[in-house]
Amino acid sequence: MRVLILEDDGLIRDTVVIALRSAGLAVDAAACWHQAEMRLALNDYDCLVLDRVITDGDSADQLYELRRRGIAVPVMLLARSDDLHDRVAGFEAGADDYVAKPFATVELVHRVRALCRRRGSTRPAFLRVGDVELDAARRQVRRAGVLLTLTLKEFAVLERLMMRHPSVVSRTELIEHCWDEMADPVSNVVDVIIAQLRRKLGAPAVIATVRGVGYQMAPADPS
Missing domain, CATH: 3.40.50.2300 (Response regulator)
Incomplete structure (x- = not known):
């Protein structure tokens, strides 16, 4: 935000x-x-x-x-x-x-x-994509019921991806909504946060890279 x-x-x-x-x-x-x-x-x-x-x-x-x-x-x-x-x-x-x-x-x-x-x-207080749940009011994220510890920036990026699901979110959009004017738009700050989120969210991966476009919440097929 x-x-x-x-x-x-x-x-x-x-x-x-x-x-x-x-x-x-x-x-x-x-x-x-x-x-x-x-x-x-x-x-x-x-x-x-x-x-x-x-x-x-x-x-x-x-x-x-x-x-x-x-x-x-x-x-x-x-x-x-x-x-x-x-x-x-x-x-x-x-x-x-x-x-x-x-x-x-x-x-x-x-x-x-x-x-x-x-x-x-357009910004509900509670978001769910697959087995990932985000409570904006309490600033909590759970996967399969397990509480995760995220940094403020990780939380902001995940919230944006979940809000826009199933759409693809560009790096530019993430920078515009999750960073302020102090961010360098040509740096790798988005890639770093995405990598950290993937590690903390665990397997199977729920954040997909759409090459040349951006990132997308892509929950694993439970079947």
């Missing part, structure tokens, strides 16, 4: 970015709307976290324009005020969630993950 955070306070921005990345999310950051617009034009995000009032305007106004352009990605607004009028204005502009500062970082992370899952109702 990939998130864009817009916050002009460097300390708050860094705190949120670290917390979200520690929760296994890919995070890009912007300090102004110009930077945010550039990232929105280049990347597909599962959630936006927008500071309500920044140096170059009111994010509620900008959000309203995003909605007018048909951009339906879930949005959380951060605000220094919990005033009812401000909250209503934020929701009327198209926000899906509204959090007042100061906030508990752990709660913010859970709210962001919930918004990511909400997008298009």
